[in-house]
Amino acid sequence: MIEKKISPKRTHLFDKHVELGARIVPFSGFEMPVQYQGINSEHLSVRENVGIFDVSHMGEFIFEGPESTKLLNFLVTNDINKLPVGRVLYTLICKEDGSILDDAMAYRISELKYMLVVNASNIEKDFEWVTSHNNFDCKLNNISEEMCLIALQGPNSKIVLEKLIPDKMKFLNLEPFEILEFEIEKKLVLISRTGYTGEDGYEIYCGKELVNLIWDLLLEYGKTLNITPCGLGARDTLRTEMKYSLYGNEIDESINPYEAGLGWVVKLNNSEFIGYEKLSKIRSEGVCRKLIGFEMIDRGIPRKGNKIFSNGIQIGFVTSGTMSPSLNKAIGIGYVSKEHSLLDSEFEVDIRGNYRRGNVVRTPFYVKS
Amino acid sequence: MDFPEDLKYSKEHEWVKVDGGTVIIGITAHAQDELGDVVYVEAPEVGSSVDASGTFGVVESVKAVSDLYAPVSGKVIEVNSRLEEEPELINTDPYNEAWIIKVEMTDSSELDALLTSEEYSSYVGAEGN
Numbered sequence: 001m002i003e004k005k006i007s008p009k010r011t012h013l014f015d016k017h018v019e020l021g022a023r024i025v026p027f028s029g030f031e032m033p034v035q036y037q038g039i040n041s042e043h044l045s046v047r048e049n050v051g052i053f054d055v056s057h058m059g060e061f062i063f064e065g066p067e068s069t070k071l072l073n074f075l076v077t078n079d080i081n082k083l084p085v086g087r088v089l090y091t092l093i094c095k096e097d098g099s100i101l102d103d104a105m106a107y108r109i110s111e112l113k114y115m116l117v118v119n120a121s122n123i124e125k126d127f128e129w130v131t132s133h134n135n136f137d138c139k140l141n142n143i144s145e146e147m148c149l150i151a152l153q154g155p156n157s158k159i160v161l162e163k164l165i166p167d168k169m170k171f172l173n174l175e176p177f178e179i180l181e182f183e184i185e186k187k188l189v190l191i192s193r194t195g196y197t198g199e200d201g202y203e204i205y206c207g208k209e210l211v212n213l214i215w216d217l218l219l220e221y222g223k224t225l226n227i228t229p230c231g232l233g234a235r236d237t238l239r240t241e242m243k244y245s246l247y248g249n250e251i252d253e254s255i256n257p258y259e260a261g262l263g264w265v266v267k268l269n270n271s272e273f274i275g276y277e278k279l280s281k282i283r284s285e286g287v288c289r290k291l292i293g294f295e296m297i298d299r300g301i302p303r304k305g306n307k308i309f310s311n312g313i314q315i316g317f318v319t320s321g322t323m324s325p326s327l328n329k330a331i332g333i334g335y336v337s338k339e340h341s342l343l344d345s346e347f348e349v350d351i352r353g354n355y356r357r358g359n360v361v362r363t364p365f366y367v368k369s
Numbered sequence: 370m371d372f373p374e375d376l377k378y379s380k381e382h383e384w385v386k387v388d389g390g391t392v393i394i395g396i397t398a399h400a401q402d403e404l405g406d407v408v409y410v411e412a413p414e415v416g417s418s419v420d421a422s423g424t425f426g427v428v429e430s431v432k433a434v435s436d437l438y439a440p441v442s443g444k445v446i447e448v449n450s451r452l453e454e455e456p457e458l459i460n461t462d463p464y465n466e467a468w469i470i471k472v473e474m475t476d477s478s479e480l481d482a483l484l485t486s487e488e489y490s491s492y493v494g495a496e497g498n
Contacts, residue, residue, distance in 0.1 A: 023405075039431040040406040233405070233432050299453070301409050301429055322431060323408035330409070352427070352434070 011056035012148055012208040016215055020229050028120040030057040033231040043237045043325040045228035046197055047366075050154035052218055053230050055203075056211065059123035060147045061130060063114040065138035072106060072114055075130055075274060077257065079267035083108045088177045088192050092265050093118075093126065094275035098256040098282055102126050103247055103265075107179055107192065115190075115205075117149075119247045133274070148211035152218060153201030153230075153238075160222040161191070161202050164214070176200075184210055196235065198242035198366060240320050243293045243333055243363035249304055249319045250291055250333060259287045259335065289316060290341040293363035294332050297346070298356040302332035307350045308358075315340050315347060326366050332358065370398050370493070373464055377480060378489035381438040384464060385483060392441055392480075395468045396428060396459065399493045404430040407459040410452040412469055417445050419472060421479050426469065428459060437469065441479040447471040 008031045017024065022033035033054065035042060045051045063072055073080040078091035085108050093101040102122045107115040118126045127142045134140055152161055158172075165171040166182055174180050176193045183189065187210050195201035206214055219227060236246070245251045250260055257266050257279065266279055296302065302321035307314050316336035324331045332349070340347055343362060348355040372378065377385040382400035386393040401407060409429040419425045419439035426437040449468050452458060458467040474480075484492060 034432065035405060038406050040408075237431060299409070299411075301434075303434070323429070325431070 009057075011054055012211050013054040013056060013150075013215055016212065017054065017229075022229070022231060025232075027232060028057060030120065032057060033229075035231040035233045036229045039231070039233035039237060040325045042228055042230040042234035045226070046154045046199055046230060046234065046238055047326055048155070049228065050152065050156035050160055050222055050225060051228045051230035051234065052215070052222070053151040053153065053235055054149075054215070055151050055235075056148040057120040058149055059118040059120060059126065059142070059144040060149075060205070061116045061118070061127060062141040062143055063116065063138055064112060064141070065136070066112065067136035068112050068114055068138045070272075071130075071134055071136040071138045072116070073270060073272050074136070075133060076104070076106060077266040077270075077273055077275065077279070078106070079270040080106065080108075080114075081270065082267075085110055086179045088179060088194055090265060092251075092257055092262060093129070094257070094273070094279065095253065096275055096278065098275045098278035099253045100247075100251045100255055100257060100260070101129060101253065103245060103251060103262075105192075105194065107190075109179065109181075109190070121248060146207055148206055148208055150204045150206075150211065150215060150218070151195055151197075151201060152204065153195045153197040153199050155200055156222075156225050156227075157199070157201045160218060160225065160227060161204075163221040164217055165191075184214070189214070196244060197238040198244075198364060198368075199238075236320075237322050237325055240322050240331065240333065241324055241326055241364065241366035243365065245291075246320060256282055256287070258282050259289055260291045287338065289335045289337050291319070291333065291335055292341050292360045293365055294334065294347075294358040295361045295365075296330035296332070296349070296356060296358045298358075299330075300349070300351045300354065300356040301330045302334070302349045302351060302356075302358065306332075306334075308334055308336055308347050309350060309355065310340055310347045318349060324365060329365075331365050333363075336360075370402070371464070372397065372399075372486040372490050372493075374486040376464070376486065377440075377483035378486065378492075379438065379440040379483055380492065381440075383438065383440050385440050385480070386468075387480065390477065391446065391471055391473050392443070393468045393471050394440065395463055396437070397489070398463050400428075400435075401460045401463050404428060404433070404435060404459075406431050407456045410456045410459065410469065412448045412452065413445050415445055415448055419443060419445060419470075421476075421482075439472070440483055441472060441474050442476055443472040443474040445470050446473050
């Protein structure tokens, strides 16, 4: 059997990254910048100033039609009926057994038109899923290849982005999780005041014909502020400090929302979604393990997959870990049995054969002062 | 990139400075560049022994862990304790301030297997290294 070699994809900003001296790595079938000048400095730039990310590898599906709301409500755990036009919400897509197929952002662009933004690693799987469950009067379009996405994140992201927007008033009044559409050269651009870093920021969606121009303009507008191009490395340390879940780490098809602390995304009053029955049951029965954040007491950096022990018995495992650039501490996220999930609980993490102590702490790890 | 001529090099990207029967060991500018920001260094205890081609510790960057391979065999006589608080020295000064261990060699002929600055430079230049 000949194995089909799938060559990695590149976003439409690939050449910009190379020009900027980025280190390129494979990620979810794409060649992406993991860093430019260095993960730590990029991370700190976002916390203190403004950083720009190419996240065009992510997936976008358009739902449009008389029953688009019904279809979306059937597929996601959050309540789409409560999503007004011009707003975004975070949601999960679950299977019948309550496990998580993906996490996503649902944009209500107009009364009957939605954009569902999904993880790059799950684009095919998710589109298969939504298509196969489409027994509604709704058209589905996978526009992932044509849609590009730039994230502008940090306290100074507003000042920089404002220069790009024609209707300044509307932009300055844009609240978190709100959508704004405008045109550049008669082509549509959609922005939302959202992000994955814990800082104020925006996500900018546009077609491939515009993305290089927008990238260049933002770098130019942000030049005097020292805007920093940031890669996936910094994106990961930023979200880890916020204890935001990453699909494939904290959440996957072996985890249910309640274990992951994402019960707030499951609206049981919206009883139409896939997994509703099982999730109602889990909610009333409770879970055996919980996702917690922890800090290391002994030296060592916890990493995904490390086992967690207490009194010689394995009680859980690490899902993400790093040396936090903002806190200068080794932090980790992981699942532990319920009894060990209380604040200050101590346990040992098996880091490459050595047992190092850590303890449960409050999250997010990083809190703005 | 800098590969000082007075040092010897291993294919695992360590540098070795020979001082009589003792060697000082660290990682090269190429290695720290590949790693990115170093955030953690784990070195062996003073008094422990190391074996040529065996691992003697790790260097961790934000994203990854890399094993350190001993270029020669011997006994660890000194460890750079500064790296505990300042692991980033590996990025800023890999050949001086960021030496990792000092080893008393048990077999100095093992030095013959190491590369010169020029040989290491070619090795790094060749693809995949």
